[in-house]
Amino acid sequence: MPRIIFLPLFVVLLSIHFSGPSGREKKSTYIVSSSWVAEQMGNPALVLLQVGDKAQYDTAHIPGAQYISLSEISTPRGEGLLTLEMPSLGQLDSTVESKGISDNSIVVVYFGNDWVSPTGRVYLTLDYLGLSDRTYILDGGMRAWIREGRSVTAEVLSPKRGSFTPRVEEDVIAHLDWVKANLQTPTISIVDARTPDFYTGERLGNADRPGHIPGATNIPYSDMVDDSLMFKPIETLRETFLHDGITKGKTAVTYCHIGQQASLVYFVARLLGYDARMYDGSAQEWSRDPALPLVIEKQAAKQ
Secondary structure, eight states: OOOOOOOOHHHHHHHOOOSOOOOGGGOOOSEEOHHHHHHTTTOTTEEEEEESOHHHHHHOBOTTOEEOOGGGGSOOTTTSSSSSOOOOHHHHHHHHHHTTOOTTOEEEEEEOSSOSHHHHHHHHHHHHTTOGGGEEEETTHHHHHHHTTOOOBOOOOOOOOOOOOOOOOGGGEEOHHHHHHTTTOTTEEEEEOSOHHHHHTSSOOSSSSOSBOTTOEEOOGGGGBOTTSOBOOHHHHHHHHHHTTOOTTOEEEEEOSSSSHHHHHHHHHHHTTOEEEEESSHHHHHTTOTTSOOBOOOSOOOO
8 A cells, every 4th residue: 555645634635535436545544524524514425423332322423423333243142253253244235235325425433422442343344345445534533523512413314225335355354364374474563452451461351361462562552542532643653553663564463352442453554554454353262272372471561
């Protein structure tokens, strides 16, 4: 993927195209501001998706927004082997069409007043379906929207069902065998997106055994945003990746507990111009097999 050049906001927003899917290589930005969303509210191609707590959505959401839960874009409980797992193409196609998404839609994903990482999982799913060039994350989510005094509503509008043609990007998701085969590949950087206490093995989390995948570096998902849940400056994010040895030309393969936190680091990797994948099984799957190695570090994690 070519290096992304970040311009002043008004220039970036002018460069966002609406002429139809044109491939993952040609996207100019991945983040939009609340002012841009407000300007696009009359655009019939715009689809807003709120993730997070359903009660928050029911109380107040951006006018016209649809609620989407992670269960709608995950293999149903009891049918898969993992807590959060990319489901069948048929399920995904039905879900996105039910939200009003069509081939010409412009999709903006945002979180309610809480956790930011589910937006990454929704983005990853739409990327997998071939919609990455038409999908964006609202910087700061609902917090930013409200902070800037923009209107909200409790009214839920039923969208016209979309007509969507999946164009699956198979390289978005990394599977267990692929990760095992590439542990020693110099151009592959395994990135543990959990907080340092889980990375070092001090805490177990949603895993059978503690520790991290051998060779993995630690870039916590929480380091991607500031205290207001706005994405950190692009150069700060770039320095974070470079500090951990993820240089130009490397593929960043992210993982976490179950594949949610890692999706936010995946998103930022794409934002920075890296080739990126996410190991969907994450620590939950890796730790189940006692034959697969895990590294426990007793020393303090990096600051």
